[in-house]
Amino acid sequence: MKPEERKQAGNLYAHSHRLMGVYGLKHKQSGKxxxxxxxxxxxxxxxxYFTLNMGGHINKRLSEDWKRDGEDAFEFHLLEELKPEEEYVANDEDRKKYVSRLKKLEEQWLNKLQPYEENGYHNRPADK
Structure with missing residues (x-):
């Protein structure tokens, strides 16, 4: 492959979509x-997984359960995939569009699963 072809292929890869979506980590025993x-x-x-294994995750309750019960006590789930509209992200506006959509989907899943206090690892949102 010629240098300019390699550069173009690298650029296309850098701007291509990865799997986007909402995910969840579920503690098997407690259902959190x-x-x-x-x-x-x-x-x-x-x-x-890296930050949890190193004991450095910002969510202390999640870190404590991970440390106590280990990685095998959890299941990783892709809750909802967000399909891209175009083949690759051409600019920051495209990127912001997906970030905004992902936040809305995340809110929907938080509302659906209610992973607060004893049901999960999130703090209940303050009333608006």
């Missing part, structure tokens, strides 16, 4: 959920 969304679900999953 940790819900989040990502532009790159597999990358976020890897980062989540």
């Amino acid at each position: 959920w940790f819900i989040a969304s990502a532009m790159n679900v597999e990358g976020k999953r890897n980062g989540l």
